[in-house]
Amino acid sequence: MTHVVLAFDDNRLVGDLFGQFDQNLAIIEQRLGVDAVARGNQVTIKGMHPACEQARHALESLYVRLQQGHEIHPADVEGALRMAAAAEAQLTLPTMESKSRLAFAQVSTRRKTVVARTPAQDAYLRAMDRADLVFGTGPAGTGKTFLAVAYAATLLERGDTARLILSRPAVEAGERLGFLPGDMKEKVDPYLRPLYDALYEMMPPEKVDRGLQSGMIEVAPLAFMRGRTLSNAVVILDEAQNTTAMQMKMFLTRLGENSKMIVTGDPSQVDLPPGQSSGLREALALLREVQGVAHVAFTEVDVVRHELVARIVKAYDDASRKASEQRELAASVNEGREALAWERRRADR
Incomplete structure (x- = not known):
């Protein structure tokens, strides 16, 4: 367990960063299993170290977006968390300028x-x-x-x-x-x-x-x-x-x-x-x-x-994968039976 304290300079942007009634922080808490407590222009994040780092990356990248004049919505928070997870896994993508700051293509x-x-x-x-x-x-x-x-x-x-x-x-x-x-x-x-x-x-x-x-x-x-x-x-x-x-x-x-x-x-x-x-x-x-x-x-x-769409797609993909595996298994069994029958015919001769 660890905790990270983040402070943001522009108080005008902090409200948009945290979201109405801290809804953006709630999304981060739900997705990463951390506690995020806001006080003024600071937020304290407590949880497992990798999750805290991902939360830090996400909030910092969202703050940069606000500084550039863009709005952020709950879907943008989800996207920032995905990008932060990719950075934590050290994926070699052209977006990754550094582990401390993510650059989103736009x-x-x-x-x-x-x-x-x-x-x-x-x-x-x-x-x-x-x-x-x-x-x-x-x-x-x-x-x-x-x-x-x-x-x-x-x-x-x-x-x-x-x-x-x-x-x-x-x-x-x-x-x-x-x-x-x-x-x-x-x-x-x-x-x-x-x-x-x-x-x-x-x-x-x-x-x-x-x-x-x-x-x-x-x-x-x-x-x-x-x-x-x-x-x-x-x-x-x-x-x-x-x-x-x-x-x-x-x-x-x-x-x-x-x-x-x-x-x-x-x-x-x-x-x-x-x-x-x-x-x-x-x-x-x-x-x-x-x-x-x-x-x-x-x-x-x-x-x-909607996050339900991802679960629907996964369910269909899993069903398709299982059907493919069953077809391959059936084909393998048939090949084995044909080989055994051929061996028996050869032995009878």
Whole structure:
């Protein structure tokens, strides 16, 4: 057992750091099993040494965010604790400047600043800066699509790219929607709604609308990409697990000069018809060693939605793993039986 006393200079920021009714300190207590008692601009943390250090790292990094003019919310506290845990484990990530201070990767537009909340999110944002083609794969709720759109919107606002192109394959998720009324835009918009949602959260609605009208921002189904060369653009393909191998090859070969591509998807949620393999899985296998390609894999620990989502994802992953192990065991037993039968037939001869 140990205790750590932290003092913060700016009394105006301390209230936001500790949270209303010290709710941020309560989150830290619950997650790390420590006691955090605030008095004025000081907080005393008591508990096991590793947990106290993680609490210190988290509070110091959150205080830096407040000094930079950003707001913090309970979800940001959760993210700071994840990053602090990664630092304590001495993970070799580019975010780690030192054990005493964590640097979060972030992207900013005039409307919003988005900060990485997990080590995988941090690596993802930095990979988008570093590589021209980035794959982000993992379960729902890990921020794959939102961070990609946020990064692209940042480049567009800074003038670092001329166009933003968002695309998804128009595949029904296990349902038959039948005939959809309206023109082509009205027919495909339901499939592309998550991309619109992320875009409107990062940029003022009037600017998004102007961009859509001028063609500076384009939201289109994957089929519309064929035959094009996408230059001076950031191109995002969402739900890529629902592309076929031919569609994925077609999309990847659209990459033009001064462009970046970001491909996101969850290989465990393929909605393609039976017998069709996912183009995302094939691309990940084929391009693993190709220079200029980066792949960041998210897991259930990176889920930043409701904490119940992480438990749901883990339950499904555990069930899938058990089913796979049972299939392998059954196959092994069958092989043993076939070998034994062959030996008996040979002995009878």
